[in-house]
Every structure is written in structure tokens, then in C-alpha cells.
Amino acid sequence: MIIGFIGLGIMGLPMATNLVTAGHDVRAYNRSPREFSGTVADSAAAAVTGADVVITMLPDSPDVEAVVLGPDGVLAAAAPGTLLIDMSTIAPATARTIADAATEAGFRALDAPVSGGEQGAIDGALSIMVGGAADDFQAAKPVLDVLGSTVVHVGPAGSGQTVKAANQLIVAGTIGLVAEALTFLAAHSVDLEPAVAVLAGGLAGNRILDRKAAGMIAHHFEPGFRIDLHHKDLGIVVDSARAAGVTVPLGAVAAQLMGAARAQGHGSLDHSALLLVIEALSKR
């Protein structure tokens, strides 16, 4: 299959490479030039001309809007009928706008953001949350199965981004709760390792305790997923909740704490460095 791939960043490059390895003819474009085992195109238009499937993996909503809807963009250069799969994390409202414009122009469009990070991208083991028409999901599934181990259709256009936003809400909030618990326990001279073990084994158990608590106790904050990016995602959560008339009191506080971590200069650290904000707010 001919796949136009736009965005060879930390996530996009290993994803595009996995598609090459799976036997696809991948024609990729990145704003700044990248080494890549498939074909390197010198423009987005060149990458998508003649493609059966176009995948975009870009930093933020305006990037995807520009690349898909802009002059010399995907809708201008690719053939109607082409399947567009945006795997960036962007606002659900933007995903719906793009899907509407694509449908209007005779394209098929899915929003399919991922979780699992760089390692998941390298291993082809991402979780992929897909919004759009059921037929288009079935058509995309063989391609997405190369990239992810969990590929789930969650509803109409925009739903993938909505589930990703919910994911980022829960992850940020859980990091915050674990940070508060660790600071609270340390202030009371509790032995943190057995405490984490017993917490992780009960109803308080979560993936942050399993994967991040040891690093948090040791103050090891190499990313992983950076504070800057999670801050961007929580902006999407709070805006989308507000637009839908949904109140997210814990999500809003988590967004404030993530913003504080960024303001304190921790933007390039792993999101678990939210602990530093709780410690700065406390006598630690």
C-alpha cells in the first residue's frame, strides 16, 4: 500500500519505519529533513500524491489544520477517496472540523491519537483510539495494527481525541494524587517502598504507582512524556470540557499544577516531575 506520512518526530519516525518494515511504500515528509528508511518527499504535497492512505503525526491542532486544510495541503494534493488518519493529539473540535472538511472534499477521515510513548511507537505496541465511521475504521485497521497492539473504535469523528483527552486527564490527575500521597507519607516518616507496595496492591492501585513511583521517590525525571506536552494536552481537556458544559474540578486543578510545573522551569522533565510542585507547596 502507498502511505503518505507527514511528521517524522520522536513518535512519527519509528511509526513510519514500522510501516516500511511491514512492506508498505511509505513516502514521508518532515519540515526539517530526517534520515528515514522509506522514501523522503520534499513537500507534504509530494508525500501524499498518489497515496492510498495519508497519516499525519504532528505536534498540535494548528499544525494539523495547516497541513491538511492549507494551500498545497493534503486535501489539495491527494486524490479524493484517500483515507486520512490523523494520529496527532489535537482538540476534538479541530478533529471534527478536519473530518467535516475532508468528507466534504470526498475524502475519508479518522482521528486516531495514540498512547504508549516513544517505546510503544518503536515496539509497534501503541494504544490507538479511533474516531470516525465504522467502515473507515475497518479499512484503516490493517495499517493501524502495524503500529499498535490495542486498536479500538470508540465512536464518531472526534471521539478518538476525546478519549485521548480523558486519558491525559486521568494520567495527570493520578500523577498528582501519587505526588500528594508520597509527600504526605514522607512528611510522616513512613517507609516509602513498602507503603507504595501496599498501596499498589489495593483499590488505590494504578499504573503510575507501578511505573513511576520509584522514579519519583528517587527524583529521576528523565522523559518519558514531557511536562510541556502534557500541559498542552490539559489545555485541550479543560477547553473541551468547558465547551461541552462538563465540570472537571480535579482535571482543572491538575491542569493548574502542570502549568505551575512548567512555570517553575520543569517543562522538559517527565510529567512525573509534578511531584516537585507538590514538594514546593509543602514543607519538603
Next chain:
Amino acid sequence: MIIGFIGLGIMGLPMATNLVTAGHDVRAYNRSPREFSGTVADSAAAAVTGADVVITMLPDSPDVEAVVLGPDGVLAAAAPGTLLIDMSTIAPATARTIADAATEAGFRALDAPVSGGEQGAIDGALSIMVGGAADDFQAAKPVLDVLGSTVVHVGPAGSGQTVKAANQLIVAGTIGLVAEALTFLAAHSVDLEPAVAVLAGGLAGNRILDRKAAGMIAHHFEPGFRIDLHHKDLGIVVDSARAAGVTVPLGAVAAQLMGAARAQGHGSLDHSALLLVIEALSKR
């Protein structure tokens, strides 16, 4: 071993019964009379006279203070040297006060709150978080192993209660985060079951998604663990954090939401009914 057991409530009765089954001579007291397979004592003093070990399982801090420190209480009636194990969930500061008074009077004292609920108590599969001296923990372990499957020494006197407080902080906050995520997803017409499956499989994964989300989606809120009790426990969390100079922004919001659930008349529902508060705050 002769065990004096005070408090045959929803948790205490199956725990005391398991100790009888394990071959111990259990002499139990409850304020209102209960059917019990061991010996029923007609006062706390009668239950603990001649005991090797005394276990208390009571609703709140003042109950434990009265039973242990009061006239005709445990310290007055039991023999010095007796091992006291308070398994109630109470304030860490009260646990330390009781441990100090017990030590002063020549007793050995542990705080050993549990998680795992009524089913865990029935199955002898509780998680037990123990604070106190290491020697006393070793002495208590054979008895505690009858009651729990995870029995962990987490630090000096009061540490068990501190870990239990951290547990209740994380559990309440996680219920709140899942409630916000479900409300957000429903407002965006996302299919909730596949969405929960994909969230549960990634970094957002937690025990609330695993065990409570289906009931929350169906609005089934039979307890389980009641809002009223979790509200009490969050009072302990917020007070203990404040006393230690630790700031818990998410814990404080979770405590407010749990208080709101109680104020709205949901006190006798399962704590997952926190969802009703988020829905009442939103257009659902």
C-alpha cells in the same frame, strides 16, 4: 492464643470469626449484642482480661480512644505486656497518642488499618498496613496473617494510619478522575465501554476503571464502601496533611466532592456515587 476482640461490625465480625476458625480462643465484645461463633463477653474489660492479644475494630478515633484509654478500658483491664492491635481507620495523631499511652503503661501497641472491604474481611484477604516497633510487628504477624493476604510493616507508630490515609486520598481522587472522564466522554457521545477498555490498558489504568467503571456507567451504587465513611477518612487526610505542613490540592478537592455527595443525600451509597456530583455539576 487468647484474643480479646472489640468491635463486631461489618468488618470486625468476619475478622473475629476467621480467628476462631484458625483455632484461637476469641473473646469478643460489641456495644450492641451480636451472634458470634467464639465467646461473647459482656464488656470490653471482660473481653480483654487475660488476653495475649487485643484487637480493636471500631468506627472512628473517639471510639478507639474511649475503649483503649477510658475507665474500664483496655489499658485498665488487660495485663501489661499485652499486644494491642488497633485495626480501625483513625487519625494518625490519635494512633500515636494511643501508642504513647500504651507504651507508658507497659503495653505493646500497633496501628494496623486494613483495606479490602467486607469481602476481603470474609476471605481473610485484607491488605494490612502496620505501624509500630519491628519486634511487635513480628509478634503480631501470625495473627494478622489469618486476616490478610498482604501484611506490611510500613514504619513507626502511626505509620499504618498514615498509609491508610494516603490510600483513601488516592482512591477518592481516582474515583473523581474516572467520574470526570466518564462524564466528559458521555457528553461527547463517545462509546463508553470501548473507551474504558482502552483507558484501562494504558498509563491511565487503575483499579477504579477495572472494578467500578462498569457500575458507574450503569449507575449501580450499592455499597461497597459508603460515601459517609470515605467522607470521614478524607477529613483525616486533610487534617493530617495540614498538621504536617503538606499541601494536597487534589485531595482537598476530592474531599469537597465527597462532602458534596453526602450533602446531596448520597451518604449511604458506594463511594463511586461521586459520579452523581460531577453529573450534577455538568449538563448531564
